[in-house]
Amino acid sequence: MVVAVGEGVAKSVVRAMLKMPAWSVKGMVVSEHPLATLAGWQTLRQGGNFADAAVAVSAALAVVTPHLCGLGGDFFGLVWLAKERIALAFNGSGRAPKNLSATDLRRRGLKTMPTYGALSVTVPGLVDALWQLHQRFGRLRWAPLWQFAIAIAEEGFVVSPKLAHAIATNADRLAHDEGCRAVFFRNGKPLTAGQRLCQPALAQALQRIAAEGRDGFYASETAQKLATHLQRLGSPITPDDFATHCGEWTKPISLRYRHATLMELPPNSLGIATLQTMALLQSLPVSQVSAVELTAHVAAIAALVAEERDAYLADPNFVPYPPERLLSPEHLEGLRHRLSQPPLRLASSDGDTTNFVIVDADGNALSAIQSLFHAFGSGILEPQTGVLFQNRGANFVLTEGHPNELRGGKRPRHTLSALLILDEQGEVQGLLGTSGGDFRPTIHAWILLRWLDFGMPLQAAIEAPRALWLGGRTLLVEQGLADPTELFSLGWQPQLVPYPGGTGVAHGIERVGESWCGCADLRGDGVALPL
DSSP states (O other): OOOBOSSBGGGSBOOOOSSOOEEESSOEEEESSHHHHHHHHHHHHTTOOHHHHHHHHHHHHHHHOTTTOOTBSEEEEEEEETTTTEEEEEEEOOOOOTTOOHHHHHHTTOSSOOSSSGGGOOOOOHHHHHHHHHHHHOOSOTGGGGHHHHHHHHHOEEOOHHHHHHHHHTHHHHHTSHHHHHHHEETTEEOOTTOEEOOHHHHHHHHHHHHHTTHHHHSSHHHHHHHHHHHHTTOOOOHHHHHTOOOEEEOOEEEEETTEEEEEOOTTSTHHHHHHHHHHHHTSOGGGSBHHHHHHHHHHHHHHHHHHHHHHOSOGGGOOOOHHHHTSHHHHHHHHHTTTSOOOSOBOOOOEEEEEEEEOTTSOEEEEEEEEESTTTTSOEETTTTEEBOOGGGGOBOOTTOTTBOOTTOOOOOOOOOEEEEOTTSSEEEEEEEOOGGGHHHHHHHHHIIIIISOOOHHHHHHSOOEEEEETTEEEEETTSSOHHHHHHTTOEEEEEOSSOSSOOEEEEEEETTEEEEEEOTTSSOEEEEO
């Protein structure tokens, strides 16, 4: 177990890992579910590359982790091309229906976006993202990459304790939707751990995508069924909203931190918040402060970055705030001056998400993340296709003139992000991602601090206790990180949770000498498989 035992952070961690990492000189796949990891591993073994494996992993996750992601959700990815020594970013976030606007909802008397339901649904971006990734870089044929996921959907898989817990926790909401009832309930009761979950309708939707490619989802009978179902529930979405969706390739944003370069996804991704967090930590002598002091400092930064997030983060096509301005020395210096009195009126929310990381035999790499936003997304499952819709539109605001104001065809501010870390020679040092919603930048920060500042192995850094700022003066603190009494004395209100607690599920790959070390968080069900 990883526990805090002393005053100095550098000396306060017992480096005993509970989940052993995997090692390989050829390649690695790490994901949230063993079956998804196996799908990617088999693809690499068959001669596929990172793009081929990504399709197989993503499709499998869409079946076996329906509370976290699915065909009705979004996808972001950071790509490293080893031969060219360049990084690329892909934004696979969906847009609001063209006929939906904040003005319309304000006229209806709404002051905030609905968290769930048809109005919270944006166009899903995942399938288009996988198609573009494969079209540009894939080596194997498209259709076979979907067969593993199709088989799992048809034949079923065993409900894990974590999935069973998610179903039970959200049972009341799921029970109100006919599609969710049919999939996640048996004889009127929520599925429990050990039962088999079959999704024949989803298998058919997957088969259509395998046979017809991107159009099998966005310009087909599937799209018509999805749009019609949402329209019945009050959404103005149309088949044209699906047909015209297209994700985009873009450039990563980056920050020099210590002896490494941190690369993240640009807005509307939350990646800029991770880089702002690390930039503010860079001026702190972290190795010379206690665990309590570091926890308090990370919390203050989280509050400050949350204010930045809510003020600026939005679809970059609608906002004149380039990332360069928000990461400029002048802007960061202004934030540092405000750390002594961080804004505490805000709050952050969690989200159910899953990330995966891949390195192929050629050294190409992918740090990817996909999500429905909250657990089971909008809580709407289209019965004929088995597609569960995300509720990403809940992140829009209805405030007139706000950068993130709802507008037709616009992408909401997103919580998804992923990390690619380069060493001083410009080679891949590691890949990292985590679930956690708005907490993601803080979770990233805790892992990066342990790994880059304190020299811990990435697996140990992932497993180490974390603390998350919940809003106001409240902190969620995993047991073993810092003394709650001392945090009280500094004006914080810690909520101590047993280790390991609900502080996100991270996965990563670390370069060690000539080898790759794959790391899966003990807080989740994931595994790493070496090539």
